[in-house]
Amino acid sequence: MLLAAVSKPIPRGGHWLPMLLRFHHYCSFYPQNMAGAPSSPLTTCVVNTSDGVPGAKIALSLHRLDTNLMIWTMIGVGTTNEDGCCPGLISQEAFVPGMYKLRFETGLYWERLGKTSFYPYVETVFTIQNPAQKFNLPLLMSPFSYSTHRGK
DSSP states (O other): OHHHHHHSOOOTTSOOHHHHHHHHHHHHTOOBOTTOOBOOSEEEEEEETTTTEEOTTOEEEEEEEETTTTEEEEEEEEEOOTTSEEOOSOOTTTOOSEEEEEEEOHHHHHHHTTOOOSOSOEEEEEEESOTTSOEEOOEEEETTEEEEOOBO
16 A cells, blocks of 8 residues: 555655655645545645655645735645645646745744754745646755755
8 A cells, every 4th residue: 555655754864765756656646635626736745854754734825926916825725644745735727827835834843843943934936837737846854954846
């Protein structure tokens, strides 16, 4: 069962890449959100690379830039599940071309784990030109670094 393989922590000092590859595969093909609604065209997954585990229970918010007022409008909120995924961010109908921002409340996550973090939050800004495509924005993080990329 893939879910069990994803949620097993990697021992300290172990290599997190195999776990990330399983995790990315799981999140990329996640068919629907937990409520059974159709899948979102935009998903995200968080990996705690310092401990080799999914980033569970991380609050996040999705924003779209209002180009007339040049301000960010919050269009959705979510929390990563036990597998570090947040599949139901936005409906296909609401997903239109534009500039988006995904904000992860990473400081609160590290605080819950009893760790100090350099980043109180992480914001990833990206442009959607073709909303018919699927987008996965994984966040790989440790208390003192992070990276992200566009997955499918």
